[in-house]
Structure formats: structure tokens, C-alpha cells
Amino acid sequence: xxxxxxxxxxxxxxxxxxxxxxxxxxxxxxxxLLRRGGQPAGQIANAFPVSRPAxxxxxxxxxxxxxxxxHREGRHRVYQLNPEPLRTVDSWIDQYRVFxxxxxxxxxxxxxxxHARENEDARRHKGRSKNAGHVPRNI
Amino acid sequence: MSTKGVAPEQDVIVSEIQIxxxxxxxxxxLTDAGELKQWFxxxxxxxxxxxxxxxxxxxxxxxxxxxxxxVNGVSEFECHGHITEFDPPxxxxxxxxxxxxxxSTRRTVVRWELTAQEDGTHVKVTHSGLSNLPIARKDYSGGxxxxxxxxxxxxxx
Numbered sequence: 001x002x003x004x005x006x007x008x009x010x011x012x013x014x015x016x017x018x019x020x021x022x023x024x025x026x027x028x029x030x031x032x033l034l035r036r037g038g039q040p041a042g043q044i045a046n047a048f049p050v051s052r053p054a055x056x057x058x059x060x061x062x063x064x065x066x067x068x069x070x071h072r073e074g075r076h077r078v079y080q081l082n083p084e085p086l087r088t089v090d091s092w093i094d095q096y097r098v099f100x101x102x103x104x105x106x107x108x109x110x111x112x113x114x115h116a117r118e119n120e121d122a123r124r125h126k127g128r129s130k131n132a133g134h135v136p137r138n139i
Numbered sequence: 140m141s142t143k144g145v146a147p148e149q150d151v152i153v154s155e156i157q158i159x160x161x162x163x164x165x166x167x168x169l170t171d172a173g174e175l176k177q178w179f180x181x182x183x184x185x186x187x188x189x190x191x192x193x194x195x196x197x198x199x200x201x202x203x204x205x206x207x208x209x210v211n212g213v214s215e216f217e218c219h220g221h222i223t224e225f226d227p228p229x230x231x232x233x234x235x236x237x238x239x240x241x242x243s244t245r246r247t248v249v250r251w252e253l254t255a256q257e258d259g260t261h262v263k264v265t266h267s268g269l270s271n272l273p274i275a276r277k278d279y280s281g282g283x284x285x286x287x288x289x290x291x292x293x294x295x296x
Contacts, residue, residue: 115160
């Protein structure tokens with residue numbers, strides 16, 4: 001059996017190319033399909049109500065984004081999922097999720113700063129003479 | 140193990156943190172609208188309004204301007220509810236109805252538990268009632284399907 005990878009073209013794919021590849025519903029559906037395992041191009045094409053050339057183009061874009069790998073098994077081109085580039089997407093997404101973790105971090109930063117400032121104010125106030133008057137506190 | 144029904148971990152999100160200030164100070168930040176405005180926000184979504192009637196059965200409301208985040212098709216976030224537990228400076232719980240949930244009429248509950256410690260406060264927040272809100276739940280806790288949905292909307296808009 002011949003098995004030569006033709007997946008990795010030159011140049012490193014940036015985030016953009018990954019996002020671009022994921023932006024299309026058919027390409028995402030292809031990825032979902034490949035989660036169940038590698039499949040020949042023909043079988044992938046049969047799973048979608050679009051033309052073969054259209055699927056070929058989608059597979060080409062996915063390959064360019066390194067989201068799938070292609071190898072030959074006899075007469076077939078077999079495609080396999082390569083989830084690695086999703087990591088960069090995942091880390092980008094990270095900043096938009098963990099709603100409560102973010103909220104807690106904000107709460108901590110705010111309360112600790114306020115608490116430190118209030119303590120400082122109290123200390124300063126105490127340090128002054130009795131007749132020094134009221135130290136205005138900002139919010 | 141049964142695969143039917145909702146696993147507890149699918150209904151609840153728990154998040155915890157240590158804060159170097161006494162529970163009273165933390166409780167104030169959780170219940171004072173002026174303070175909530177300052178920390179309960181994200182740079183992507185400027186706060187439009189934060190109101191809280193800090194007492195048992197008191198109402199609160201939180202809303203943002205149009206932000207750069209989209210969840211369930213929503214980018215102007217609004218959330219409201221009533222206080223169901225009020226025990227300063229230890230417990231604060233309120234219902235949480237959010238317009239960015241899959242179903243904005245579904246009751247979810249946010250509960251804050253403050254525990255005094257030698258060097259400050261242990262804060263635990265529990266968000267429950269999320270079992271039927273898969274996209275919202277993923278957004279709160281992180282996870283792939285909800286995030287993909289968000290990414291999809293973000294890119295395709």
C-alpha cells in the first residue's frame with residue numbers, strides 16, 4: 001500500500017486560514033464527519049448534497065489549513081481529521097469564555113484594590129492629629 | 140452508570156477564588172450597584188446599567204451596550220432577577236434570567252458563598268439551572284460546541 005502524505009505544503013498556516021476554513025458550514029460538517037474516522041474523498045462527497053468539485057474545493061481548503069490530512073490508499077484519497085490547528089482557535093476563544101472565572105478575577109482585583117486603599121486611608125487618618133479634620137474619601 | 144437524565148455537572152457551574160479582603164468587603168462589592176458597575180463587566184461589553192435592591196426579594200438588573208461578543212445571537216446583554224437568599228456577609232443568591240440564554244425565560248440561579256479565612260475570603264459562585272441551556276452553559280464554563288457556535292456567528296456576521 002502506498003502511503004505518501006501530501007498534506008503539508010510549504011509555509012505555516014496562520015490563524016486566519018484556520019478561521020477561514022471553519023467559517024463555512026459545509027467544511028465544518030466535513031470535519032464533524034471525519035471525527036468518526038478517516039474516509040475516502042468519494043464517500044465524503046456522497047454525504048453532502050453538493051457537487052463533487054465543490055467538495056474537492058472544500059477539502060483543498062481544509063487541507064491548506066492543515067485541518068485534514070490526505071493520503072492515498074490504493075486508488076482512494078483518504079482524508080483524516082487533524083485537530084491540531086484548533087488549538088490556536090481554542091486559545092483565541094479562551095478570552096471570551098469562562099464567564100464566571102473572569103467575573104471572579106475582576107471581583108478579586110477590585111475588592112483587593114479597594115480594601116488596600118481603604119486601609120491606607122484609615123491609617124493616614126489615624127496618623128493625623130485629632131483636630132486635623134475629616135479626610136474625604138473618594139468612592 | 141445511567142446515561143439518562145442530566146448529569147449534575149451539566150446543570151451547575153462552580154467557580155472559586157481567594158480574595159485578600161474580609162467577607163464584608165466582598166459582600167459590598169457583590170451588592171452595591173456602584174461597585175458592581177466597576178467590576179462586573181468586560182472590556183468587550185460596556186455596562187449600560189447595574190441596579191440592585193440589596194435585600195431579600197429585592198430586584199436587580201444588569202445590561203450592556205452593544206458589545207463585540209455574540210452569544211446565541213445576542214450582543215446587547217441583559218440579565219435580571221430577584222434575590223432569593225440574603226445573609227450578609229456570607230450568602231447571596233439570586234435568580235438569573237438572561238437574554239443570551241438559549242431560553243431567556245428559564246430560571247437559573249446564581250449563588251455566592253463567602254467563607255472567612257485567616258487571610259481573607261474564599262469566594263464560591265455556583266450557577267445552577269443550566270441543564271437545558273447548552274449554549275449558555277458552554278459559554279459560562281467553556282467548551283467546544285457553544286464556542287464553535289459563537290465563533291461561527293462571529294465570523295459569519
